[in-house]
Amino acid sequence: MIEYILKVFFIYIATLFKFIAGPVLGLAAGLSALEMLVVTVGGMMTTVFSITLLGDWFRANWKLGLTKKKKVFSPKTRKIVTVWRKYGVVGVATLTPLLLTPVGGTVIMNAFNVKKEKIFLYMFLSAMFWGLIFSFSIQYILEIPLIGDLLR
Template structure:
């Protein structure tokens, strides 16, 4: 299985390809891929672009494949009686009512991951276009913040160690 150790051992084009692939994997995503990529000496701009693209590609795939996934899920669940816990449902709805899609999208890389957040938004009835818009903006914002913090944090550490 491809993991962070594989990234540490990779060189050249393979390392850049792994940044893209690992950023696309749910729960690894760009927050976990960008700092090591920059620390390994990869070009920060390339790392940022590849991490952004990888993460965004799979979020788009999930959003646009949701209809198919949802119909399979409904067929699988046919015959089962499913009643979500009213307490859990109430908490989720309170958060959703308070912050909505923009709040979910902006906090998702830290709390749930972007992939799961997109599925939550779809499950709560959001339309595809607003989800894609807010998730794209969120992923872009986090890519910039994490890239800048990683690059300048590493540079500051280098200066302290000199």
């Protein structure tokens, strides 16, 4: 039992920083699709809640990055602004599990002053959508006779 709890705990810790780690490590650990989904969504949402709720405190109490002037528009920030203008909150939330990390997507939404409730809702819906797709597609792939035997 302790072995199972440790497996789930370390997969949860990995999903705090990278969404796809949940289904991939869950597959390696032998978790079911539902277990992978719960751990993956739980890890991402822990990061979203932590960054969103602590973000105001960090801005108020820490002078992060104010010591030297940065370029306002670097190629990276231009891409972020372009995605934001084109797709908004829904686009950033949708891209977070695929391209961004839970940390990156949440920081972008907080930087554009999105209401906390919207951040929580859209990130949860995105995590559930992609978590279902990743977890159950991995489970389905394992049931294919030749491929499933190779991956086990």
